[in-house]
Amino acid sequence: MGKNVNKSISSIDSFWSLFLLILSRVVQLFWPNSARQVPDRPDTVVYYRNSIKNMEEVIETIEEVSQKKNVFLIPQIHESRLYYNKVKQAEAYPAWMPPTWHITSADEAAKKLEEIDFPFVSKSHEGRRSINVRLVKNREEALKEIEASFFGEGLPMEFGKRQKGYVFWQEFLPDNPYDWRVTVIAKKYAYAIRRQNRKDIPLASGSGFLEYHADLNAELEKLLSYAVKFARENNCLLCAVDVLRDRKGRMVICEAECTWGRGGVDYKGRIFEFKDGKWIPTVYTLDRQYDLIAKAIIDGEFESAALHS
Numbered sequence: 001m002g003k004n005v006n007k008s009i010s011s012i013d014s015f016w017s018l019f020l021l022i023l024s025r026v027v028q029l030f031w032p033n034s035a036r037q038v039p040d041r042p043d044t045v046v047y048y049r050n051s052i053k054n055m056e057e058v059i060e061t062i063e064e065v066s067q068k069k070n071v072f073l074i075p076q077i078h079e080s081r082l083y084y085n086k087v088k089q090a091e092a093y094p095a096w097m098p099p100t101w102h103i104t105s106a107d108e109a110a111k112k113l114e115e116i117d118f119p120f121v122s123k124s125h126e127g128r129r130s131i132n133v134r135l136v137k138n139r140e141e142a143l144k145e146i147e148a149s150f151f152g153e154g155l156p157m158e159f160g161k162r163q164k165g166y167v168f169w170q171e172f173l174p175d176n177p178y179d180w181r182v183t184v185i186a187k188k189y190a191y192a193i194r195r196q197n198r199k200d201i202p203l204a205s206g207s208g209f210l211e212y213h214a215d216l217n218a219e220l221e222k223l224l225s226y227a228v229k230f231a232r233e234n235n236c237l238l239c240a241v242d243v244l245r246d247r248k249g250r251m252v253i254c255e256a257e258c259t260w261g262r263g264g265v266d267y268k269g270r271i272f273e274f275k276d277g278k279w280i281p282t283v284y285t286l287d288r289q290y291d292l293i294a295k296a297i298i299d300g301e302f303e304s305a306a307l308h309s
């Protein structure tokens, strides 16, 4: 579908793009509360933003929408299923991640302690801002995790939830004073935010120490290319990856979400485009990322990216 072709775009919770689309007057809009409101027509694009508050509900609706053969979904259904679930991400992207173990029995977890180095990272299957991420420093702390998760009240999580019946452990990658959150849109636009670690613990997400980039440099270009490679190889139309360096200095991904929160609207920094084999700045700053997404929808860029994955 080319530029200015009339499309009906169904949108779930995407205020900024809706605003632009209304202004642009080239699309028909729906705001579906349920899959029933989305017409099964080839000119229908559904763009939505995942919401962690009612994730299960959102996924249920999206699963239903994905049954409609003619509708084009952004993100795609396979991306949504992985969003906000680190266990599923580790299963889907093992080659990109540090060594990770999802263990569902206490015996097996105890056995793993014989070979794993301390400290290691322990995570709940869902979470954000490092709230459900723990650094396990020694055997005693690890045994407490096993006790709580398999025999006790569970490990405390955000929103009063509890992690029970499994542990999700990951090799700790030292010497990372920061991580990079790289967002890739339609496999060709990207930006990176450098997040310095918290003062008390070497975890970056949620620290609030953020750096944005308006200009390209060699390190940034390598990082953006790595994230685009991830998006292309895994057929992700909207993704945000958290990049660290492993012990050999290679880039790895400690988390790979398939969309992002709305917080980005206040950010400065620039979105870059990979064009003709090189990175160039776009006119879009991060506070206009939803405008870029809307434009890319209208221009059919997501659809061509999906076709040429």
Ligand SMILES: Nc1ncnc2c1ncn2[C@@H]1O[C@H](COP(=O)(O)OP(=O)(O)OP(=O)(O)O)[C@@H](O)[C@H]1O
Pocket (backbone or CB within 6 Å): 098, 121, 123, 126, 127, 128, 129, 130, 131, 132, 133, 170, 171, 172, 173, 174, 176, 178, 179, 202, 203, 204, 205, 206, 242, 244, 254, 255
């Ligand atoms: N294997 C690891 N080794 C070292 N540090 C890590 C590792 N995994 C995660 N971290 C650090 O912990 C932080 C939080 O981890 P992760 O991204 O997995 O969880 P999150 O709370 O879901 O984050 P987000 O808010 O980005 O969604 C990362 O930003 C990174 O700084």
Ligand SMILES: [Mg+2]
Pocket (backbone or CB within 6 Å): 205, 242, 255
């Ligand atoms: Mg993260």
